[in-house]
Amino acid sequence: MPERQTIWIIGASDGIGAALAQEWAGRGARLILSARRAERLDDLIKSLGDGHLAVPLDIEKPDTIRAAAEQIAAIGPLDRIVHLAALYDPGRISDQDPDRVAQIVSVNLTGSFHIARIAPKLLRAGGQLALCGSVAGYIGLPQGQIYSATKAGVINLTQSLRAELAGRIDVRLICPGFVDTRLTQRNDFHMPAMVTPEYAARAIIKGLNTRRFEVHFPRRLTYGLKLLAALPYWAALPLTRRLSR
Template identity: 35%
Template sequence: MTTPQAQQRELIWITGASQGIGKSLALAWVQEGHTVVISARNQQALEAVREQADIKYQSALSGNDNAVTGRIVVLPCDITDQTQVRQSVQQLLVSEGLPDRIILNAGTHKPFPAHQFSAETLQQLVQVNLIGAGFILEEVLPLYLKTRPLPVEQAVQTTGPDTTRIAPDTRTIKGQIALVASVAGYRGLPTASAYGATKAAMINMAESLRAELCHTELDIRLINPGFVQTPLTDKNDFAMPFLISAEQAANDIIKGLNSKRFEIVFPTRMAMVMSLLKWLPDRLFFPLINRSTGQASVIPDEATPQHSGKETP
């Protein structure tokens, strides 16, 4: 992990920061001396993260007079509410400024078997995992891509003994936006038809933005975690290979974002397995993944459609 002395202090905004990877990222970055803005719907949980950061700082101070810490800023926001997202971005700009990094980490997971497919759950996951990120991107992308004046020594070029011209203003504002997807977006997995679909869409969106903006100063990144111990993975009822802690995930993410890699995928062994599955022929992939996850399709006789509204006659 990069020390605070090795890099300048940054302003970092993390969504979905009340628990799991987002929370661990916030605590790690604040210990490096950065100002970290944390967002989620639950303000009480966000305040608890700030209190935990304060406790860690006081503990560090007791044994080290040179301890460095940053600052946690609580910014409650429901990313599925576009009006609230717009207001939160404006509040952030006024109080702190435009972030050096934005981590679009908010997401949720609701697994269900095929015989209980729920369009309502699919809609909920799309709204949180995909559209919420879109609401934020709509607000912040124009801010980063807005051109700014070049330095005078670069802007003025002599074209003759008595004339000058101003160079075209093509520089955008530096920044980094990371979209958190999942290795579950590589290929379809049992009980993840809704969740995996949203993560596949996030991967595609990150790749598309990167392709279009690769020549600007806005740095688009993609984060694809494997199995990480969080309240979301606690919902899984199957064995999760290569499971790592949220703290280790945060370390891997920070290391990756400080490198030049577009995709940050971890843990390494999980990344290798999923990369292999991504290119495995369909005739081998589907039977293999069905057996290995213990999801052999035995549809119960009592299986019925899961409707959210009233039954029609």
């Protein structure tokens, strides 16, 4: 990677995205920040200093994504694109509102698809595209509801992209555990191994600077869930049922 990277972060208005912007700006990167809430982006840009750009978009609306891509293309090839935008509603599947479920699918999974389609046109040769899954996508868990299903889809999508774009784009997968953000603050259950957005930002940057396909953290949580997902169903499903208690 060049010494001064140009990085587009989508979902940058708060949480992990905002912490990632702060961390990368401190390391000298030039940032393009996107999210729906333009005023939050403007405040973040001001806190980062000169040389950064806010490009608002709504990940549910492909026309806003295309408009943002056209604006960014005029700047020049990007070194990295990190897509973090997501929606989350906790609760059982039977309690979910169908319209809200459709919105979560549109943002989390279809939104990742839209970003994946435009990324190769914006990245330099060998540039990096990182999509955000979740450890919730490793295996179906109680209260995971549609969020977990969409994140499983993002994991699968990213694996496919890794094969399709090999030799052209460096495709990576980010799978955080529980991070203390406005989304996880809605949970009413114990969240083991909780980390701060700042911890998450440092872990993501460290992981994306290695050769590993997946960046997952904290490992005291992720390795246990990976082991659970690797078990045959006859062993894994009784364990997940116990978690619902």
